[in-house]
Amino acid sequence: MPGPGPDFEPGPAELRIDLDAIAANWRLLQARAGKARCAAVVKADAYGLSAARVAPALWAAGCRSFFVAHGAEGLSLRQCLPNAEIFVLHGLSDQLAAFAAAGLVPVLNSLDEIAAWSARAGAAGRPLPAALHIDTGMTRLGLSEASVARLAAEPERLANLSLRLVMSHLACADDPAHPMNREQLDAFARLKRALPPLPASLSSSGGIFQGAPFHFEMVRPGIALYGGRPLASAPNPMAEAVRLAAKVLQVHDVDTPRTVGYGATRQVSGGTRIATIGVGYADGYFRSLGNRGFACIDGIPVPVVGRVSMDLITLDVTALPATRVGAGTRVDLIGGGVDVDALADAAGTLAYEILTRLGPRYRRVYVGAAAGEGQDPAPCAGAVSSG
Numbered sequence: 001m002p003g004p005g006p007d008f009e010p011g012p013a014e015l016r017i018d019l020d021a022i023a024a025n026w027r028l029l030q031a032r033a034g035k036a037r038c039a040a041v042v043k044a045d046a047y048g049l050s051a052a053r054v055a056p057a058l059w060a061a062g063c064r065s066f067f068v069a070h071g072a073e074g075l076s077l078r079q080c081l082p083n084a085e086i087f088v089l090h091g092l093s094d095q096l097a098a099f100a101a102a103g104l105v106p107v108l109n110s111l112d113e114i115a116a117w118s119a120r121a122g123a124a125g126r127p128l129p130a131a132l133h134i135d136t137g138m139t140r141l142g143l144s145e146a147s148v149a150r151l152a153a154e155p156e157r158l159a160n161l162s163l164r165l166v167m168s169h170l171a172c173a174d175d176p177a178h179p180m181n182r183e184q185l186d187a188f189a190r191l192k193r194a195l196p197p198l199p200a201s202l203s204s205s206g207g208i209f210q211g212a213p214f215h216f217e218m219v220r221p222g223i224a225l226y227g228g229r230p231l232a233s234a235p236n237p238m239a240e241a242v243r244l245a246a247k248v249l250q251v252h253d254v255d256t257p258r259t260v261g262y263g264a265t266r267q268v269s270g271g272t273r274i275a276t277i278g279v280g281y282a283d284g285y286f287r288s289l290g291n292r293g294f295a296c297i298d299g300i301p302v303p304v305v306g307r308v309s310m311d312l313i314t315l316d317v318t319a320l321p322a323t324r325v326g327a328g329t330r331v332d333l334i335g336g337g338v339d340v341d342a343l344a345d346a347a348g349t350l351a352y353e354i355l356t357r358l359g360p361r362y363r364r365v366y367v368g369a370a371a372g373e374g375q376d377p378a379p380c381a382g383a384v385s386s387g
């Protein structure tokens with residue numbers, strides 16, 4: 001068809017990650033946290049955005065403490081950040097010796113883990129760093145109230161450890177009106193009194209916006225660093241850090257009523273224009289966005305019509321002038337008018353899951369002063385990075 005011609009570089013969809021925006025988000029969160037130190041949660045490869053890229057940018061912005069989930073993530077991050085404090089949320093793995101050698105700080109979640117790490121410290125002949133996690137309502141990881149009482153009664157259990165932090169985790173951080181926040185705050189304040197005085201940490205992204213009592217000595221944001229909304233029901237103050245753009249492969253000018261996509265779930269009438277994009281659920285574009293999601297062209301929303309295929313989606317672009325959309329036209333799938341949280345709402349999920357599913361077929365471009373514009377290889381030799 002005679003099209004307006006490409007306005008976007010051919011090739012796979014482009015995933016553009018703005019390291020300056022992530023650094024600016026960290027600075028904003030640090031400012032909101034007041035006297036508390038702002039750490040950064042970079043588990044799951046920095047929520048799918050590459051810890052090897054994101055963590056050095058945050059270090060350059062002034063962040064000194066990082067949280068990962070797995071021991072292997074901690075070992076890999078150590079290669080990027082030789083001097084950072086790296087907490088491992090899952091506690092001890094089977095790599096105890098490597099942990100100690102890399103100076104990782106396991107977040108100990110049970111009396112058994114405390115005993116194992118303490119024994120390792122005894123064998124090493126030196127105290128080893130550790131954090132303690134108290135469960136105040138997640139019922140997921142962390143010391144129970146009974147275990148905390150046991151530690152209070154038997155403080156020698158902690159003798160070999162160089163304790164850096166006591167922490168807990170909010171179940172409803174994104175909803176300040178939820179009574180659970182207050183309950184967990186009170187439980188945390190009460191339970192940590194049974195332990196030696198330590199810097200404390202309770203808040204992930206949402207808790208930072210719930211006021212000073214939630215800040216303690218350290219806050220641990222993840223999603224807000226990457227541009228996700230910290231609170232579900234308030235305007236999002238974070239800068240957009242992720243932009244996913246693809247090009248139109250083909251446009252169909254529908255002249256008589258017909259259906260679009262697998263299952264023929266969508267009927268369209270004559271006069272509709274359908275643009276096909278080479279991104280699908282194999283790329284982490286949620287299948288639940290079929291007939292629900294939206295993209296943007298020039299900031300104008302264009303709805304997903306029909307089902308999401310493995311490698312393709314179809315958009316109703318009738319709202320745009322026919323001369324504007326043709327093969328090669330740039331379409332924003334995340335960012336550029338497509339708010340990642342709004343997209344997640346449409347998909348029935350969270351921005352967290354949208355980000356951590358971003359697929360391997362995208363061409364990743366890291367921008368910002370911290371990135372070295374456009375450069376692609378990971379800056380940390382030996383570090384595991386996706387993409």
Ligand SMILES: *Cc1c(COP(=O)(O)O)cnc(C)c1O
Pocket residue numbers: 041043089168169203204205206220221222223224
């Ligand atoms: C993932 C996680 C965080 C970060 O949560 P966000 O909601 O992404 O800010 C903080 N603490 C713990 C224990 C976590 O598991």
